[in-house]
Amino acid sequence: MDKIDLHIPNETARLRAVILGTAMSNGAAPSLEEAYDPKSREHIAAGTYPQNPDMIIEMAHVAAVLSKYDVAIFSPVQIQDYNQIFTRDIGFVIGDTFVKSNILPDRDQEIEAIQHILNKIDPSKIIKPPEEVHVEGGDVMVHNDYIFVGTYRGDDYPNFITARTNVQAVEWLEKTFPNKKVVSFNLRKSNEVARDNALHLDCCFQPVGHNKCIIHRNGFLEEEEYEFLVDLFGKQNCFELTKDEMYHMNSNIFSIAPDVVISERGFTRLNDWLRSHNITVEEVPYAEIAKQEGLLRCSTLPLIRD
Template identity: 25%
Template sequence: MAGPGDIDAKGACGAAGTKRSAMPEVYVESEFAPLRTVVLAQSEVSIPASAMSSDDMRFLSAESRKEIAGGGDMKDFAPERQARWAGEREAFRAVLERHGVQVHRPRLLTPEEKAAAGDGYANFFARDPFFTVGNQVVEASIRFLHRRREVLPLREVMRDHVYPSDCTYVAAPMPEVAAPDDPTLGPGPFLEGGDVLVLGKKVFVDTSGPASNPLGIQWLAKFLAPYGYTVEQVRLHERILHLDCALGFIKEGLLVASEEALLEGIPESLKEWEKVTVDLDQATSLATNGLPLGPDVYVTDPEFSFLGQEIERFGVRVEYVDFSITRSLGGSFRCSTQPLLRKF
């Protein structure tokens, strides 16, 4: 018989003595199912000079590289910019909460975590360090060295909202250690949340940007197969970091995409969908990285009002939040969030 502090037979995501109906729910049905619970990133980063000089940072514009090339923590070398960045996230949070979304925030990095990270650290895009497919929560395996501990501030969110839920919680395999002069950072496996798009039992993942790689996708396909999911690989232009920077689902039958960024075009299973298109330069500015709050509301940056006007033609309400600082760092609304509950 289990004692008061024992875990019962429901496993790691079940809590002893907790009624199923009282558990927090974790489930992501699709990219546009109504967003009910989400993790919103903090605004904390120190990008190392070694990363800034890497070809893998080619997804950032020359202007963006110049703006963040000061080295060290942004709050120290660009405090005004840091304040504007944090303000963008708070404005976004207000929109989320106005639409009834429950918002969780990761904690800040500790001094010890910053020191252990070595030359740079990150706690700024909640999409990549973990992701949710159905009721499977997966800690990712990130390629960039300064981002590999980015999941740590999220672990408290996991303990509070994932452990008590009726779900699966696993971590992708740790990447292998690469030689110091290996620009690929080794064989991985690498698997990042920005590369993962969920559409029912089908999952789209890219393998050609400087993030997830074939070994990471192979692991994900193997993990998800027993749950009835299929994984389709998508190839990207070298200037695109993640799949959600080239392709986004707005609602059933409607997507936004940069066909220039998709080397083999729109995936076959999506070719009958209506599409709003952007060019490659707009994609690198994060035009496709808006966030549906459901099939009838979409959030994007006023920089992309031309896109918002097109989306509104399909009966979707568009909300605008200035995310210019966030976008200069290589991510936008989808990158800044990770859903725990998206369900009709």
């Protein structure tokens, strides 16, 4: 693919091209001080942080499923001893526009590692928000006329390494995409307790199929914002996650089409529900990567959907 014509209308339309992260050279487990989220910290402390060879195998399973559905897969340039699994954080596409995220400063190299892919995109279709706008792709979802944005509105925002998208990002998205309805959601944050932390919007919510969604009430700080989504999709179309399922990242599956998803093989209740709604579930092992508080949606950056 010499030239990439971006097109992302929503989360579930038929996928044609994606940037898939890489685990080829993740390096050693970080120290507790270096951890970006409470779940990674939990596994570092317990000595159960994922090993490189296991993560490579898990990502190979995802690549195989994407290839099976003729999806064009792009890969970052490999950086030695550097975590490049979660490409969703570093950018996102809305319609025909690629937005470079303003992410944690330690992760700037990740954006540089996809420059060869960005070179295939019309430069006028690549934008970067101003410095005061903090935003990561896990917090941004295009849903046809809507842009859903996870944020944290507390005055103590600077105290949370788990708060990745600020109120300025919501305002910037409203100005930059005036034809979309931008709806923001105040998410529950914790630096210490993984079960009380919605790191991104896709850790507690995701559209799936034609008109359905996966959701966890406790990820939202404002009841009315949770209710907005339940009303929008219809209660009968919402799969409500338990606290344990949210902790294991059940909302972070990835849609190849409205009727095909990639999901972790251990998500038994969710996978059964999806199949009961005529959605094909391509099951993969991904429990090791999930220990870093990211799963399938986090590892993928879609560029083209039909």
